[in-house]
């Protein structure tokens with residue numbers, strides 16, 4: 072099999088975000104390969120653990136991917152504060168005698184946003200709605216590189232479990248393990264009345280306490296954070312869009328802090344959340360000034376950090392984007408403009424430590440996780456759509472016995488990713504899922 076065929080067969084997807092199929096992303100030629108080893112979401116320690124423990128695989132994978140896409144520059148980007156990880160990567164590069172750069176980036180959020188990282192490493196601004204490849208750059212993340220290097224089906228994830236749990240820890244579990252079991256591995260929740268954030272506190276998705284038994288680990292999950300149900304982050308998730316729009320109408324003072332601190336705006340994009348807020352306040356969410364919402368990467372800086380009134384520009388952007396998409400309206404660079412980075416960008420980066428304090432998360436910070444708890448459940452509920460694109464099609468029958476790593480759902484020629492069994496057991500096929508149960 073070729074390099075890309077092996078990646079496709081293994082079902083590798085971008086582990087750090089929405090799960091873009093890696094065999095599609097790497098089907099390219101580029102001048103620069105950037106490995107995103109930033110892990111900028113507060114509290115998450117998954118990538119740092121992987122870097123410390125598998126530096127040679129990371130470096131070899133960087134070299135392999137870089138040579139496959141003909142990259143002249145291969146760069147591993149890490150936060151300069153992560154001294155242990157930087158030392159491990161440098162040592163591996165030296166031992167393997169490879170021509171790979173280490174780029175140290177400041178401790179700000181969202182340093183790991185693809186467009187921010189490209190700016191830090193290559194000094195260019197990707198045009199709005201374009202991908203880094205438009206400037207000859209491919210960006211991929213640590214877990215994805217390790218998945219590519221292993222040449223094995225993607226069946227497990229290393230996940231940070233933290234927040235209000237008795238023993239914050241890293242776990243390594245099969246895809247399809249329930250969130251409830253993941254929490255039990257971390258000693259269980261230590262409070263009554265909690266909610267879970269799947270992913271990081273800034274961009275993760277909330278999961279209700281009553282849903283943790285029926286929500287499952289996917290290939291893109293890197294963090295599980297338990298927070299009190301009255302935590303400010305959870306309160307934001309609980310607001311209805313009606314309530315959010317009405318608060319915008321009554322309390323937005325048009326100070327434009329949301330715009331002035333917006334990383335994409337500072338990177339040069341014509342994104343103006345304060346104008347979207349103004350329009351939304353007058354129920355005009357489909358006007359021209361709202362179209363910039365389509366350039367929002369949903370990093371959360373505007374509403375979790377910038378807005379002095381505690382309003383929700385990001386959520387309004389999400390709402391406006393969905394409304395535009397329903398009508399197939401896209402943002403267009405009609406005049407073919409180039410966009411330049413703001414002179415203020417360097418001064419308006421949001422320091423992660425300050426962000427953590429603002430989010431009231433300081434007490435959950437644990438600086439290093441050295442151990443991983445490995446676990447195998449008796450049942451794995453494996454989603455057929457853990458990636459961007461079409462769901463995979465089941466290729467196993469009800470009652471069939473499968474083994475770990477066996478292909479159970481195929482993507483064929485569609486955009487998407489293959490799905491493999493993460494444990495040995497008997498199959499049952501349900502709408503959108505394959506359940507594998509040990510005998």
Ligand code: SF4
Pocket residue numbers: 329332333334335336342344366367368369370371372373374384385388
């Ligand atoms: S979430 Fe807010 S700060 Fe982040 S890109 Fe969107 S508008 Fe800008």
Ligand code: SF4
Pocket residue numbers: 322323324325326327328329330344345348377378379380381382383384
């Ligand atoms: S920061 Fe808040 S109050 Fe200021 S313009 Fe933006 S949404 Fe309105």
